[in-house]
Amino acid sequence: MQQKQEHKITPNVKVSDLTQYMICPRLVYFRAGGHKQSGIAKGKERSVIENILLKELAFDLHKIYARGEDEGGEGAETEEEDARRIMEEIEDGVERIYKEELEGLETDFFEVVKRDFICSMSVENAEWLRKVRTGNGLLELEEAHGYEREHTMVSEKLSMSGSVDKLIRTGEEIIPCVIKTGKCPEYGVWKSDRMQLAAYAMLIEEEFETTVKRGFVEYIRNAEFRESRIKKRDKALALQILKRVKRIKGGVFPEKGENAPCDKCSFVELCETRKTLLSKLFAK
Numbered sequence: 001m002q003q004k005q006e007h008k009i010t011p012n013v014k015v016s017d018l019t020q021y022m023i024c025p026r027l028v029y030f031r032a033g034g035h036k037q038s039g040i041a042k043g044k045e046r047s048v049i050e051n052i053l054l055k056e057l058a059f060d061l062h063k064i065y066a067r068g069e070d071e072g073g074e075g076a077e078t079e080e081e082d083a084r085r086i087m088e089e090i091e092d093g094v095e096r097i098y099k100e101e102l103e104g105l106e107t108d109f110f111e112v113v114k115r116d117f118i119c120s121m122s123v124e125n126a127e128w129l130r131k132v133r134t135g136n137g138l139l140e141l142e143e144a145h146g147y148e149r150e151h152t153m154v155s156e157k158l159s160m161s162g163s164v165d166k167l168i169r170t171g172e173e174i175i176p177c178v179i180k181t182g183k184c185p186e187y188g189v190w191k192s193d194r195m196q197l198a199a200y201a202m203l204i205e206e207e208f209e210t211t212v213k214r215g216f217v218e219y220i221r222n223a224e225f226r227e228s229r230i231k232k233r234d235k236a237l238a239l240q241i242l243k244r245v246k247r248i249k250g251g252v253f254p255e256k257g258e259n260a261p262c263d264k265c266s267f268v269e270l271c272e273t274r275k276t277l278l279s280k281l282f283a284k
């Protein structure tokens, strides 16, 4: 008898598609069509480099936290020297890790921004260092259990995959953690960040057969590390957006997002062309 052949469905939606949808649904459409956001928008070069450096710094925060704990011991360094050294340690790999994102940038400019960044983080930002060093729930967890960087998960049931920035396994629970370089809300966590954590939580629950109760968002620019409970409504939102993203990837052209950042979007011409084509079509 002929054996039935199993066909594996390759998940084609990433958690990053859901976060893009929250910014503007059309970003998902154009990217799905193979369009790439071309390079770094003019005038945004410095902030792109700073965001990359901040993200890498977030992966090394435990070093600052651990050295802060040892402070006052033999050979203790000043805070400034200490932070500068950690920054210099991380900067070495950045160009290799983010080769694609940094494409087209002049090396000299990159070096200038790096130097400025190291200086600003170590000299001017005493408050930032103090917040990292005085500890918080997240860094204590990282110190005790470590974390896995960019753990990738795939769910064939959801047709979704994703790489969570940090995954902490305490033995009793598995905790997703995302790093954000943008603005930090006054309280709690932005809705889109809660949705992202909920999407990772569903992937973790399927892979590890567990229940994810909480996650963390690291607003690294402000050294704010916010815990967020995984709520049913955030999972429901993630699933709703997952459905919409699948429709867009299936060819449906969506409305633009309510707060779409068109002024700094490299798809602006495509959007305009598409609008003109549609109005011509409906005018017939």
Ligand code: SF4
Residues within 6 Å of the ligand: 024, 025, 026, 027, 030, 256, 257, 260, 261, 262, 263, 265, 266, 267, 268, 269, 271
């Ligand atoms: S130009 Fe505006 S509407 Fe079009 S994809 Fe970019 S952000 Fe969205």
